[in-house]
Amino acid sequence: MLLAGTDSSSLTLEWAMSNLLNHPEVLKRARAELDAKFGQERLIDEPDIFELPYLQGIISETLRLYPTAPLLVPHYTSDDCTIGGFDVPCDTIVMINAWAIHRDPTLWDDPESFKPERFANGGEEPYKLMPFGQGRRACPGMGLAQRVVGLTLGSLIQCFEWEKVSEMKVDMSEGKGLTMPKAVPLEAMCKARPIVNKVLS
Numbered sequence: 250m251l252l253a254g255t256d257s258s259s260l261t262l263e264w265a266m267s268n269l270l271n272h273p274e275v276l277k278r279a280r281a282e283l284d285a286k287f288g289q290e291r292l293i294d295e296p297d298i299f300e301l302p303y304l305q306g307i308i309s310e311t312l313r314l315y316p317t318a319p320l321l322v323p324h325y326t327s328d329d330c331t332i333g334g335f336d337v338p339c340d341t342i343v344m345i346n347a348w349a350i351h352r353d354p355t356l357w358d359d360p361e362s363f364k365p366e367r368f369a370n371g372g373e374e375p376y377k378l379m380p381f382g383q384g385r386r387a388c389p390g391m392g393l394a395q396r397v398v399g400l401t402l403g404s405l406i407q408c409f410e411w412e413k414v415s416e417m418k419v420d421m422s423e424g425k426g427l428t429m430p431k432a433v434p435l436e437a438m439c440k441a442r443p444i445v446n447k448v449l450s
């Protein structure tokens with residue numbers, strides 16, 4: 250449970266921050282959403298993240314392009330069944346390539362681009378996005394993960410200005426692992442925003 254819950258959430262945060270550094274206009278818009286809703290008077294808290302649709306879009310778009318369990322986990326058919334037109338006999342191991350489904354050009358418009366706004370106003374059918382799997386064996390930690398990632402990412406944006414360490418784009422290559430890490434760990438620079446002094450004084 251600890252293994253399933255820690256790496257997946259922390260890697261999702263690392264992918265999300267990397268995306269934000271490569272797309273400063275998205276970072277700016279996320280900060281503007283936070284400042285408009287909650288100002289620089291108090292830190293955001295867990296219930297607040299559900300009032301931040303653009304931040305939620307950033308997390309969904311990160312999980313679409315960089316699902317930390319790209320092949321979900323192996324499933325096993327308990328009966329003969331048909332999946333996508335293919336007859337699959339009982340007792341077969343079935344792998345689901347969520348990574349490929351999330352980048353399928355027949356399902357997504359401009360699939361390789363990072364566009365959090367695609368999720369605005371219920372903009373995408375929920376069945377296409379499956380970073381937590383689907384159905385009875387879907388991730389039981391989904392609600393917790395959404396809160397942990399949302400609150401942490403929101404707090405990082407609310408409290409700090411973020412910059413890349415060089416002019417070059419953050420390397421988005423995927424590494425090997427049980428959960429999908431970045432090949433090159435993220436390095437970034439940050440500067441405290443006024444709210445940090447306020448809440449610490």
Ligand code: HEM
Pocket residue numbers: 250251253254255257258261316317318321322380381382383385386387388389390391393394398
């Ligand atoms: C961003 C964070 C996370 C992602 C992307 C993620 C993704 C997944 C995926 C894809 C599965 C397999 C679903 C399937 O079989 O189709 C899974 C299973 C599981 N996850 Fe997560 N997970 C995350 C966070 C968590 C957290 C925070 C916990 C618990 C504290 C957790 C606990 C579990 C457990 C126990 C299973 C196995 C469920 C079963 O086999 O019935 N996960 N997760």
